[in-house]
Amino acid sequence: MRDHSKIIYSTMTVLLAMSPLFLNKYWVDVLNNVGLYAILGLSLNIIVGHAGLFNLGHAAFYAVGAYTAAIFNTRFNIPVLWLLPLCALSAGLFAAIVMRPIIHLRGDYLCIVTIGLGEIVRIALINDIFGITQGANGIFGIDRPSIFGISIRRPHEFFYLIWGFVAVSVFFFHRLENSRFGRALNYLREDEVAAEGSGINVAHYKLACFVIGAAWAGMVGDIFASKMTIISPESFSFWESVLLFTLILLGGSASIPGVILGAFLIVGLPEVFRGIANARMLIFGGAMIAMMIFRTEGILPSRPRRYVLPDESSGESRA
């Protein structure tokens, strides 16, 4: 079973890595978008999938990262890739400050407040807050990223940057979820009172997962800004947050392969069905309803963690 999925995943990875060789610009760009949403999905998955906190305002953190990159790049000419840590920091700090007073809200209440947060950020950007976001027109003239003096411009080049970032994200998030930290998030998702009663600082972990998720989304914002070279508040609408939320639920909550599959289905599939553009939202909606009825845990649901137990009988056993 496990070897089986290993083969499938490695084949998919190799196929994906070689895809720019046989795909045209348009399709490579579609894959780039899928990649960006996959990373955003993974960052939201920590919050929604693992901690079970409904966040429908993730675009706000994404926006903070993107605008940090845009502002520092256009005003101070700092290369965009150098700005990655700063974008992570600003989005993470923003999350820490705004989530701190509302983190104790449960379920749908938290959900409503995060929707509000997303809208406030978007409207603040339109209103040219502090005179630095340039209003509804947005910021243009953001530099392309460059690695060792080689500028990244074409979709093929962006493909490797973005999917490299996906690989790094998968690597780190996989480690994160298989740790004391990841387990703590699962405990509070399952039962907050029992988690606190087992010695877990629930408020701390709720805030921590928001900060980590936001910081990661902030870095995606940086890449996005440099890919588009122009960003405006409309790129960070409520719809973006909804897409991210649905791709997690569709693909498989708390499951890394699930989230990536979700990104392919939500972002990639509509492009495939552009021919039947009028009906595609209908088909999409129907598919979502079918999912909710027949497979509530998502297409690739999360699997139980495996532990190596010190054992009297056999070396490795499943737990």
Next chain:
Amino acid sequence: MSMLCIKNLTKRFGGVMAVNDVSFEVPAGSIMGLIGPNGAGKTTVFNLITGICRPDQGEIIFDEKSIVNLLTHNIISLGIARTFQTIRLFQNLSVLENVLAGRHSRMKSGSLRAMLRTPFQRGEEEAAIAKAVQTLNFVGLRRDAAQLAKNLSYGNQRLLEIARALATEPRLLILDEPAGGMNEQETTNLITLIRKIRDQRTTILLIEHDMSLVMRVCENIVVLDYGAKISEGTAETVKNDPLVIEAYLGTDEE
């Protein structure tokens, strides 16, 4: 020396006096029972001790330190652990992971160490798993380590709650109706287990409705009725206290 000392504890919920001026001490190394009719305020006392709600008045002193204003997770890390009256396991996680929850407060690695998977983090993780398996062995659930908690039988879920609490290495273990829903055989095994826990120098405070268990296992008993303490002493004293008999059975005079 007393492990836990409760002084004039009072808690109101609206107009209801849930706990009314209750004082008692739990001697170190003892097994103490807290009994009383339904709605007497027993679980509220437990919730006050573990910081789930705050008392209106009174002191709770654990190991010569006041714990009244501490948060629950801080109280747990000081060395008090509890189980719940209605089973509150992490149903969709494995039995092993449920016990690892108890190890949480004894571990240090945060998100950064987890992402970098430092040698310290790996060592800590291994030690935690070893300790969790040892605890599962202790309560007799080692074979079910890989099961999801929700797939265990009711009695075993109770044992798992105890294992999760024990994994925090408590000095005081608070059990809220540990035998609830257990059959005769399981209850007998539970009594053996409770004694075994005490023999490892863990003080035990328990609420129980099964009188045979309370009378067999508890060295001291406190009886609550309508939030107030009406009796205290050994099983023998309490059993013959007219006030206790009245609280449980009522009087003829009415």
